[in-house]
Amino acid sequence: MRIAIAGGGLGGLTLARILHRHGIAAVVYEREANRSARSQGGMLDLHPESGQRALADAGLTARFQSEARPEGEEHRILDPAGRTLVHHTPQQGPGSFDGRPEIDRRALRDLLLDSLPRDAVAWHHRLTKATPRPDGGWALTFDNGQRIACDLLVGADGARSVARSLVTDARLSYVATLVELSIGDVDRRHPELAELVGPGNLWCVGVNQILAAQRLGDGSLRVGASLRADDRQIGDKRALLDLFGDWDPRLTALIEAGDGTVTERRIEAMPTGARWPSRRGVTLIGDAAHLMPPVGEGANQAMLDAAELAGQLAANPGDPDSAIRAYEEAMFTRIQPIAEMSARVQAMMLSPTAAEDIVRFFTRRPAEPALTD
Known part of the structure; x- marks a missing residue:
C-alpha cells in the first residue's frame, strides 16, 4: 500500500514515524525546501494524554525528555500597568516530566525528522491537486510539477489544506x-x-x-x-x-x-463539531481535520491523531478503509469538546473581562472545573 502524507508538520511526521515502527512505509510530501527553510514558531507544552502519548508510541520519549524544558511551564500574568496577577510555577521539581514540559517546536520537529529514513520526506513538494484514479487511490500533483500515485492520502497539510476539500466543504x-x-x-x-x-x-x-x-x-x-x-x-x-x-x-x-x-x-x-462521511483512500489529521484557536491543543491533538490513525492502520493492514472509519469516528468524538473548549478560551482571552477570567482560572480551588484538560 502506497501511503502519501501531505504535510511535514508535527502531525505528519509523527504519523510517518509510528507507521515506520510498524513496518509500514509512507512518504511525507512537504512544501518547504528543507528543514531549516523557515522558523518553526515558539514553544509548546506536550500533554501526557496526547502529545507525550504519541511520542511514546513513536519510541521517542527519552529523546523528548533530553530536549524538553520543564522549567518552561512557569507562567507569569500581568495587567497593563505591570502588576503581577498570577505567578504560576510548576508543582514538580526541577527536571520533572510529570506535568506538561515545554519544548521548542523546532527541536520537536528535528527530533521527529531525525527518527525517519532519509527518503521518508520529499522536500519542496506542496500538494496542489488530488484526482481520484479509476482503479482506486489518488493521482497527486505538486507545485514543482511532480506527479505521483498513492493508495492512501493523509492530509496533514494544515490550515489551508488542499486535501480537506476532498472530504468536506467546511469553511474557516x-x-x-x-x-x-x-x-x-x-x-x-x-x-x-x-x-x-x-x-x-x-x-x-x-x-x-x-x-x-x-x-x-x-x-x-x-x-x-x-x-x-x-x-x-x-x-x-x-x-x-x-x-x-x-x-x-x-x-x-x-x-x-x-x-x-x-x-x-x-x-x-473550523466550525466546532465539523465532520464528514468517510471516503475511501483519504483522511485528515491535525489542523487539516479540526483547525482550532491556538490555546494549547492544536499540536497535541495533531500528534494524537497521528498515533491513533497509525494504530488503526497497523491493526487493519488489509482493510485501510475500515481503519480510516474507526479512526475518524473516534477522532470526531474526542475533538468536539476540545474544539468547543478552545473556542470558549479564545473568546475569553480577548474579552473585556479577560484578566479577571484568567486569574480565576489559575487560582481556582481544586474542586472547581478547569477550562482546559
Missing part, C-alpha cells in the same frame, strides 16, 4: 489576529526583558488584547500580540505600539526590542 472563520516578532540573545542584549519574562511564558492581559512572550531554548524571546478579529493592517512596530500606547513602558519594551519586521497572521478555525 476568522477569530483573531496575531502579530509576532522575536528578540534574539535576550540575556545579553536585554537582560531586563529576560527577567520580566522568566524561563517560561508571560501574558500581559488588557481589554480585548494580550501581549505575550515566551522564552525559547536558543536564548531568544518570541513575542506575540493577540487582537480581536478585524481587517486592520499592522504594518510595523510603530502601528503595534500605538495599540498598546497606554500600557506600562516596561511591557511595551517587548515590542520596541523586536528584531526586524513584524509578522501578522489571521487566526482561523
Whole structure:
C-alpha cells in the first residue's frame, strides 16, 4: 500500500514515524525546501494524554525528555500597568516530566525528522491537486510539477489544506489576529526583558488584547500580540505600539526590542463539531481535520491523531478503509469538546473581562472545573 502524507508538520511526521515502527512505509510530501527553510514558531507544552502519548508510541520519549524544558511551564500574568496577577510555577521539581514540559517546536520537529529514513520526506513538494484514479487511490500533483500515485492520502497539510476539500466543504472563520516578532540573545542584549519574562511564558492581559512572550531554548524571546478579529493592517512596530500606547513602558519594551519586521497572521478555525462521511483512500489529521484557536491543543491533538490513525492502520493492514472509519469516528468524538473548549478560551482571552477570567482560572480551588484538560 502506497501511503502519501501531505504535510511535514508535527502531525505528519509523527504519523510517518509510528507507521515506520510498524513496518509500514509512507512518504511525507512537504512544501518547504528543507528543514531549516523557515522558523518553526515558539514553544509548546506536550500533554501526557496526547502529545507525550504519541511520542511514546513513536519510541521517542527519552529523546523528548533530553530536549524538553520543564522549567518552561512557569507562567507569569500581568495587567497593563505591570502588576503581577498570577505567578504560576510548576508543582514538580526541577527536571520533572510529570506535568506538561515545554519544548521548542523546532527541536520537536528535528527530533521527529531525525527518527525517519532519509527518503521518508520529499522536500519542496506542496500538494496542489488530488484526482481520484479509476482503479482506486489518488493521482497527486505538486507545485514543482511532480506527479505521483498513492493508495492512501493523509492530509496533514494544515490550515489551508488542499486535501480537506476532498472530504468536506467546511469553511474557516476568522477569530483573531496575531502579530509576532522575536528578540534574539535576550540575556545579553536585554537582560531586563529576560527577567520580566522568566524561563517560561508571560501574558500581559488588557481589554480585548494580550501581549505575550515566551522564552525559547536558543536564548531568544518570541513575542506575540493577540487582537480581536478585524481587517486592520499592522504594518510595523510603530502601528503595534500605538495599540498598546497606554500600557506600562516596561511591557511595551517587548515590542520596541523586536528584531526586524513584524509578522501578522489571521487566526482561523473550523466550525466546532465539523465532520464528514468517510471516503475511501483519504483522511485528515491535525489542523487539516479540526483547525482550532491556538490555546494549547492544536499540536497535541495533531500528534494524537497521528498515533491513533497509525494504530488503526497497523491493526487493519488489509482493510485501510475500515481503519480510516474507526479512526475518524473516534477522532470526531474526542475533538468536539476540545474544539468547543478552545473556542470558549479564545473568546475569553480577548474579552473585556479577560484578566479577571484568567486569574480565576489559575487560582481556582481544586474542586472547581478547569477550562482546559
